[in-house]
Amino acid sequence: MPTDRTTDDGLLGAAARHSGSRCAALGLVGVLATGAGLLLPAALGRALDLLLAHAHAPATRWVLVCAALMLLLTVLDACETVLGGTLDARSTAFLRRRVTGHVLAAGPRVAVRFGAGDLVARLVGNAAQAGTGPGARAALAAALAGPVGAVAALAVLDPWLAAVFLTGAPLLALLLRALARDTSAAAAGYQRAQGRIADALAEAIDGARTIRAAGTADRDTARVLRPLPELSQAGRRMWRVQGRAAAQAVTVAPLLHLGVVAVAGLLLTRHRLSPGDVLAASRYAVLATGVGVLVGQLSGLARSRAAAARLGEVLAEPARAYGDRRLPPDGPGRLELRGVSARRGGRTVLDGLDLVVPGGTTLALVGRSGAGKSLLAALAGRLADPDAGEVLLDGVPLTALPRSVLRAEIAQAFDRPALLGATVEDTLALSAPGRAPSPARVREAARTARADDFVRRLPDGYATLCADAPHSGGEAQRLGLARAFAHGGRLLILDDALSSLDTITERQVTDVVFGPATAATRLVTAHRATTAARADRVAWLDGGRVRAVGTHRELWRLPEYRAVFGAGGEPTADARPGNGARSTGGEGPEGGR
Numbered sequence: 001m002p003t004d005r006t007t008d009d010g011l012l013g014a015a016a017r018h019s020g021s022r023c024a025a026l027g028l029v030g031v032l033a034t035g036a037g038l039l040l041p042a043a044l045g046r047a048l049d050l051l052l053a054h055a056h057a058p059a060t061r062w063v064l065v066c067a068a069l070m071l072l073l074t075v076l077d078a079c080e081t082v083l084g085g086t087l088d089a090r091s092t093a094f095l096r097r098r099v100t101g102h103v104l105a106a107g108p109r110v111a112v113r114f115g116a117g118d119l120v121a122r123l124v125g126n127a128a129q130a131g132t133g134p135g136a137r138a139a140l141a142a143a144l145a146g147p148v149g150a151v152a153a154l155a156v157l158d159p160w161l162a163a164v165f166l167t168g169a170p171l172l173a174l175l176l177r178a179l180a181r182d183t184s185a186a187a188a189g190y191q192r193a194q195g196r197i198a199d200a201l202a203e204a205i206d207g208a209r210t211i212r213a214a215g216t217a218d219r220d221t222a223r224v225l226r227p228l229p230e231l232s233q234a235g236r237r238m239w240r241v242q243g244r245a246a247a248q249a250v251t252v253a254p255l256l257h258l259g260v261v262a263v264a265g266l267l268l269t270r271h272r273l274s275p276g277d278v279l280a281a282s283r284y285a286v287l288a289t290g291v292g293v294l295v296g297q298l299s300g301l302a303r304s305r306a307a308a309a310r311l312g313e314v315l316a317e318p319a320r321a322y323g324d325r326r327l328p329p330d331g332p333g334r335l336e337l338r339g340v341s342a343r344r345g346g347r348t349v350l351d352g353l354d355l356v357v358p359g360g361t362t363l364a365l366v367g368r369s370g371a372g373k374s375l376l377a378a379l380a381g382r383l384a385d386p387d388a389g390e391v392l393l394d395g396v397p398l399t400a401l402p403r404s405v406l407r408a409e410i411a412q413a414f415d416r417p418a419l420l421g422a423t424v425e426d427t428l429a430l431s432a433p434g435r436a437p438s439p440a441r442v443r444e445a446a447r448t449a450r451a452d453d454f455v456r457r458l459p460d461g462y463a464t465l466c467a468d469a470p471h472s473g474g475e476a477q478r479l480g481l482a483r484a485f486a487h488g489g490r491l492l493i494l495d496d497a498l499s500s501l502d503t504i505t506e507r508q509v510t511d512v513v514f515g516p517a518t519a520a521t522r523l524v525t526a527h528r529a530t531t532a533a534r535a536d537r538v539a540w541l542d543g544g545r546v547r548a549v550g551t552h553r554e555l556w557r558l559p560e561y562r563a564v565f566g567a568g569g570e571p572t573a574d575a576r577p578g579n580g581a582r583s584t585g586g587e588g589p590e591g592g593r
């Protein structure tokens with residue numbers, strides 16, 4: 001995937017601005033350390049000259065100055081370590097918050113595009129690497145000031161000394177440039193391979209039951225680790241690039257050092273330099289050729305930029321736009337789909353579909369597996385947007401509504417609800433800030449979803465930790481239903497949310513929820529004929545369109561409709577329990593569209 005330099009620079013810049021004072025302090029400490037490092041050779045040279053001239057008292061003063069500079073360098077080094085560490089941590093936290101917020105705001109589409117494991121690898125590993133970027137940039141600027149200052153100091157001692165160094169400088173500059181470029185490419189390859197392993201691993205963990213049942217653990221381990229050779233190759237390349245740069249640097253640097261010392265010796269014999277100046281020149285030459293430090297700094301920065309580029313790819317996924325229109329306050333919850341088309345997996349699943357669900361009624365979506373029922377439910381709840389057409393609630397397009405209104409007015413439940421929150425009570429009351437239902441309402445909703453009994457039997461009832469709450473598929477679905485019922489709003493969408501309930505429980509739940517006591521409009525994906533039979537009307541999806549709308553009893557007369565439920569024969573019976581042909585739920589995550 002291409003790396004956009006402005007994106008990763010922009011991201012590192014934003015992280016640096018977030019910890020502006022720390023970055024500035026780190027830069028200042030670096031500059032002070034560089035300044036002290038540059039003063040030290042001059043002070044040493046001065047002390048040597050005074051000692052050679054037997055001027056003991058002033059020499060002692062200069063020796064003390066050298067000792068003070070060394071102490072200062074030690075203190076600054078400690079400050080740099082502490083500031084650098086905290087800056088890295090703060091920048092990492094900033095990047096993680098920003099990217100996590102974007103991923104969750106953009107919705108399931110991002111997880112589908114990148115894969116859950118790869119996203120986790122980016123948010124955990126890459127964010128930590130990118131988080132070192134602001135500190136590395138500040139440290140690199142200070143590290144560059146060292147060689148530049150040292151060359152200037154050589155020029156002050158004698159312009160010839162600087163000239164000798166500058167003859168080799170272009171070579172060093174080229175070497176560092178190649179290092180930055182090659183390290184970036186190798187680091188990007190390494191991080192990509194890591195992401196692929198993480199993604200395959202997440203997939204395998206999600207499907208652990210299937211792997212166990214099929215006895216394919218060895219094959220799947222090999223599949224997860226397939227990118228290992230690529231990872232190893234990229235890792236070796238990174239070390240090779242760094243090793244080569246260090247080797248070249250240590251070849252060029254001593255030559256330059258030697259050249260400077262030789263010219264300084266020559267100038268000493270001509271009395272243009274003192275022995276102290278020669279000592280200072282020798283140390284400045286070491287500082288000026290200190291590319292060893294730069295090699296490490298540049299490699300670190302290149303790795304953090306490559307990681308920032310991977311975070312930038314995620315942030316480049318457009319966030320969902322929201323409008324600011326209001327819903328009519330007394331709207332009944334009329335849902336309308338106008339000319340809606342949606343493509344998935346390169347196929348047009350919904351093709352110019354029109355459908356109206358009158359306010360306060362229940363509509364069951366029926367169709368063969370893959371007909372697009374869940375996709376239509378996702379569009380109705382604005383978990384996804386159609387490629388063409390419009391979805392309206394009480395006459396207002398969903399895209400024109402603010403997020404808060406959308407989430408307040410639409411409640412959704414899925415086949416495999418995620419039990420988020422610390423306790424069972426938390427997960428049932430899950431909602432936007434300031435909209436949490438009261439405990440009484442939560443319990444009422446749990447009773448409607450037939451979840452109250454089993455929750456009460458848990459060790460701590462509603463206060464049981466989610467992690468400690470054992471639940472079967474049907475119990476988890478009941479918790480998901482209770483959450484949706486407690487949420488309220490004018491539209492309730494149940495996407496396969498009744499599929500794991502036993503038929504008696506399903507009947508008890510639908511009796512209440514599909515009954516006149518529920519004011520909300522209800523859209524329900526139905527696999528069972530019994531569910532469809534209890535809805536006010538059924539929309540039969542076929543070939544990307546609504547093939548027919550009517551009551552289940554009316555549609556049951558059509559053999560092809562009966563065939564959707566796996567029932568042939570005469571249209572004598574409708575909605576017989578046990579008629580329903582259900583598709584098996586996969587092990588995939590909820591609502592992954």
Ligand SMILES: Nc1ncnc2c1ncn2[C@@H]1O[C@H](COP(=O)(O)OP(=O)(O)OP(=O)(O)O)[C@@H](O)[C@H]1O
Pocket residue numbers: 112344345346349367368369370371372373374375376583592593
């Ligand atoms: N993220 C995706 N990537 C590729 N194809 C997808 C994606 N999501 C859905 N599809 C495809 O879109 C079609 C409609 O899927 P959808 O889940 O809406 O069908 P459904 O009618 O709910 O099926 P089922 O009754 O089996 O739950 C299917 O062919 C499915 O494979």
